[in-house]
Each structure stands twice: as C-alpha cells, then as structure tokens.
Amino acid sequence: EHLAAIEVGDGDVHAFLHVDVDGARAAADAVDATVAAGDDPGPLAGVPVALKDNMCTRGVPTTCSSRILEGWVPPYDATVVERLAAAGAVVVGKTNLDEFAMGSSTENSAFGPTRNPHDHSKVPGGSSGGSAAAVAAGFAPLAFGSDTGGSIRQPAALCGVVGLKPTYGRVSRYGLIAFASSLDQIGPFTRTVADAALALQVVGGPDARDATSAPGTQPDYLAALDRGVEGLRVGVVSELLSMEGVAPEVADQARAAAEALEAAGASVQEVSVPAVTYGLSAYYLIAPAEASSNLARFDGVRYGLRVDAPTTDEMMVATRTQGFGAEVKRRIMLGTYALSAGYYDAFYGQAQRVRTLICRDFAAAYEQVDVLVSPTSPTTAFALGAKVADPLTMYLNDVCTIPSNLSGDPAISVPFGTGADGLPIGVQVMAPALGEEDLLRAAQALE
Numbered sequence: 001e002h003l004a005a006i007e008v009g010d011g012d013v014h015a016f017l018h019v020d021v022d023g024a025r026a027a028a029d030a031v032d033a034t035v036a037a038g039d040d041p042g043p044l045a046g047v048p049v050a051l052k053d054n055m056c057t058r059g060v061p062t063t064c065s066s067r068i069l070e071g072w073v074p075p076y077d078a079t080v081v082e083r084l085a086a087a088g089a090v091v092v093g094k095t096n097l098d099e100f101a102m103g104s105s106t107e108n109s110a111f112g113p114t115r116n117p118h119d120h121s122k123v124p125g126g127s128s129g130g131s132a133a134a135v136a137a138g139f140a141p142l143a144f145g146s147d148t149g150g151s152i153r154q155p156a157a158l159c160g161v162v163g164l165k166p167t168y169g170r171v172s173r174y175g176l177i178a179f180a181s182s183l184d185q186i187g188p189f190t191r192t193v194a195d196a197a198l199a200l201q202v203v204g205g206p207d208a209r210d211a212t213s214a215p216g217t218q219p220d221y222l223a224a225l226d227r228g229v230e231g232l233r234v235g236v237v238s239e240l241l242s243m244e245g246v247a248p249e250v251a252d253q254a255r256a257a258a259e260a261l262e263a264a265g266a267s268v269q270e271v272s273v274p275a276v277t278y279g280l281s282a283y284y285l286i287a288p289a290e291a292s293s294n295l296a297r298f299d300g301v302r303y304g305l306r307v308d309a310p311t312t313d314e315m316m317v318a319t320r321t322q323g324f325g326a327e328v329k330r331r332i333m334l335g336t337y338a339l340s341a342g343y344y345d346a347f348y349g350q351a352q353r354v355r356t357l358i359c360r361d362f363a364a365a366y367e368q369v370d371v372l373v374s375p376t377s378p379t380t381a382f383a384l385g386a387k388v389a390d391p392l393t394m395y396l397n398d399v400c401t402i403p404s405n406l407s408g409d410p411a412i413s414v415p416f417g418t419g420a421d422g423l424p425i426g427v428q429v430m431a432p433a434l435g436e437e438d439l440l441r442a443a444q445a446l447e
C-alpha cells in the first residue's frame with residue numbers, strides 16, 4: 001500500500017531519491033516468513049520506513065543529494081539501518097535532502113527540491129525535507145533524518161509531523177555521512193510522540209563503532225509516556241519568543257503550548273537562557289569548520305565522481321568543482337577560513353567559547369525546570385525559491401533549534417496549531433542531556 005502511495009503521489013512531492021521496491025518486498029517477505037515460523041518478528045515488524053539519503057545502505061545508492069557521490073554504493077549498513085532491519089522494519093527508500101544536509105528547505109539538493117505535501121508551492125523545510133514530507137504525505141509512517149542545527153525539527157514543524165533529535169550520542173552515527181561530527185544526530189519523524197518513542201527505543205543505545213555513543217542502557221520510553229506531566233516543571237525560553245524573524249503567531253503557539261501543559265498539571269514559568277541569542281553565530285563557524293574537514297575525503301579518489309585531468313591535483317580540483325553545489329562550497333570556504341592559522345582563535349576559538357556559555361546557561365535553566373518550550377521554526381512553510389538567493393535569511397530558520405545541537409541536548413518538535421495561511425506550526429520541547437523521558441512526556445501532552 002505504501003509503495004502504491006509513493007507511486008501515485010511522489011511525482012509531485014519528490015520526497016524520494018530512490019524507492020527500493022525489490023528490497024522492500026524482500027524485507028516484508030522475510031517478516032512474513034519469521035511470523036510463519038512462529039518467531040518474534042520484532043517491534044517494528046512490517047513497518048515501512050524511509051531513510052534520509054545520508055545514511056549508508058548496503059547495496060543501495062547513497063548520494064547525500066550530491067553529484068560528488070553519484071554512482072557510489074555503500075558496502076555496509078549504518079547502525080540504524082541494521083537495528084531497523086533487526087526490528088522487522090521495511091526500508092522503502094532513500095529520501096531527498098539539502099546537499100550534505102546543508103540547508104533549511106531541501107532546495108540545495110542536486111536532484112531538485114521536495115515540495116511540502118500540504119501546499120506544493122511551499123518548501124518542506126530541511127535539510128531532512130524528504131523524510132518529513134514522506135511521513136506527512138503518508139508514504140511511510142516512520143522516517144529518519146539527521147539533525148545538525150535543526151534538520152529534523154524544522155522540517156517536522158513545516159510538514160506538521162513529530163520530529164525528534166535525541167541527545168548527542170544517543171543514536172549511533174556509524175554509517176551517517178558526517179556533516180559536523182560534534183553536532184550530527186539521527187532521529188525519527190513520526191505521526192505521534194508514542195511512535196517516536198518506539199522508534200528511538202529501536203535505533204538508540206550504545207554502539208562500539210561510534211566513539212561518541214552514550215553508554216548505558218536506554219530507559220523504557222513508552223513506559224515514561226504513561227506518567228503524564230503532573231508535577232513537571234516547564235520553562236518557556238523568553239529569548240526564543242522574540243528572536244529575529246520569529247512570527248508573532250508562532251510565538252503565540254509556543255505560549256499556548258505552555259498553557260496546555262499547565263492545564264495538564266505541569267507548572268509553567270518563563271526562564272531566561274541569554275546565550276542562546278549567540279547560537280546562530282557560533283554554529284555558522286563551528287559547523288562549516290567541521291564540514292570543511294569532513295568533506296576533504298571527497299577527492300575523486302575514494303568515492304563516486306571522478307573528473308579526469310592531467311595531474312592528481314587537477315583531478316581533485318576538477319572533481320570538487322563539478323561535484324559540489326554552491327552551498328557546500330560556501331561552507332567549505334567559510335570553514336577553511338575560520339580554521340586558518342591567523343583566524344583560528346578569533347573565529348573558531350571564540351565560537352567554541354560561546355558554545356560553552358550556551359551549555360552553561362542551559363544547565364542553569366535546568367536547575368529551575370525539567371523541560372523548556374520554544375517555537376521550532378520562526379515561520380510556517382515559505383514559498384519555494386523565496387530564500388534561495390539569500391543564504392543569511394535561510395540560516396535564520398534555525399535560530400531556535402541550533403542551541404540544542406550546540407549543547408548536545410535532546411529536543412523535539414510537535415505540531416501545535418496552524419498559521420493564518422492554514423499551514424502547520426511546530427512547538428519545540430527541549431530537555432537536558434539523556435532527558436528523553438521528560439521530553440517525550442511533555443511532547444505527548446501537546447498532542
């Protein structure tokens with residue numbers, strides 16, 4: 001049924017870069033065989049799942065929406081892919097993204113944009129726009145994305161679905177093609193918070209193949225949902241209600257969400273987290289710096305595209321010139337500049353110090369409250385093409401989501417009301433590191 005829905009609807013939406021019909025049928029048959037044999041088929045038995053195309057899938061092309069990876073087929077599965085298969089999930093395909101996950105609208109894909117299923121003239125958000133659109137369009141009840149500065153939560157908000165960025169280290173990054181390694185985190189898109197809890201249970205937990213994987217067994221997330229929000233202390237982040245570009249209707253929904261939590265038994269107060277106002281500036285030095293280093297491996301020798309030239313140096317230059325799109329080149333240049341000897345301390349070092357301040361301010365806030373609430377995206381979905389010519393305007397989309405990446409804390413976006421244009425608004429709930437239980441409890445109370 002889901003493959004048929006994709007066949008009918010994805011011509012317009014373009015959520016998928018690759019639909020793996022044969023692989024999906026084989027995986028579904030394997031689940032049937034397990035059931036027929038009387039064995040446990042796993043907690044996600046037969047559940048169709050879509051994967052952002054920056055997660056390695058053995059034998060299935062993985063492009064990062066970049067020409068530079070065209071033709072590359074990974075020889076191994078990402079840890080999340082292995083864990084989903086072991087749980088009985090059925091991967092239906094790979095979804096569109098901004099090239100190397102750099103963007104907020106999925107318009108930076110080398111293979112054309114994804115459209116918002118609610119309004120095809122609007123963007124789905126990004127960078128995991130294909131995964132968000134796949135769930136919103138009913139192509140799959142579960143999809144995975146990666147979130148470096150908001151790339152799960154912002155498209156979830158714009159597409160009216162739930163998007164969870166777990167604590168940094170909660171989900172293994174093994175097999176996730178790196179953008180900014182100290183910020184990247186994989187997480188689910190779902191229709192409900194309970195589905196997100198189940199999905200995290202399946203893919204999360206320690207992994208020896210990721211050195212930054214958080215140790216210790218995961219709590220039972222679904223059990224936490226049963227506890228409700230009675231007595232939970234909720235803080236509304238005052239700075240994020242009035243950040244540059246945050247539409248009044250979006251701020252109002254964040255306030256309304258806090259009131260809904262209060263009505264459900266939580267205590268609510270406004271709290272100040274002053275350093276979040278510098279998050280965007282710090283992120284756009286740290287993320288490009290890490291990206292410039294991570295993307296050095298795409299040299300025409302090891303992966304995908306190779307543009308022939310007389311010498312190795314010229315071959316590398318020609319390959320990277322043709323293979324990378326404009327935004328990726330912009331990030332590599334920004335990052336290389338920020339890391340260069342004369343500027344390292346003034347830019348990269350300073351950004352790292354700001355990162356520490358953000359962690360400190362969050363820690364102080366979490367002495368007063370258990371979870372924090374804010375808008376997710378400053379606006380509802382915007383028109384295709386509206387922001388492509390102005391990268392700085394595009395970067396502002398992440399002003400509310402970036403702080404939790406810099407601190408490594410978990411955060412989730414839940415649909416909460418609609419804007420004057422009838423499009424979905426998302427509200428963000430944040431919690432301290434490894435605080436997914438309280439996070440999910442609060443999020444569920446907003447459904």
Ligand code: GLN
Binds near residue numbers: 103
């Ligand atoms: N939009 C942000 C960026 O372009 C975040 C991307 C992400 O989370 N992958 O860097």
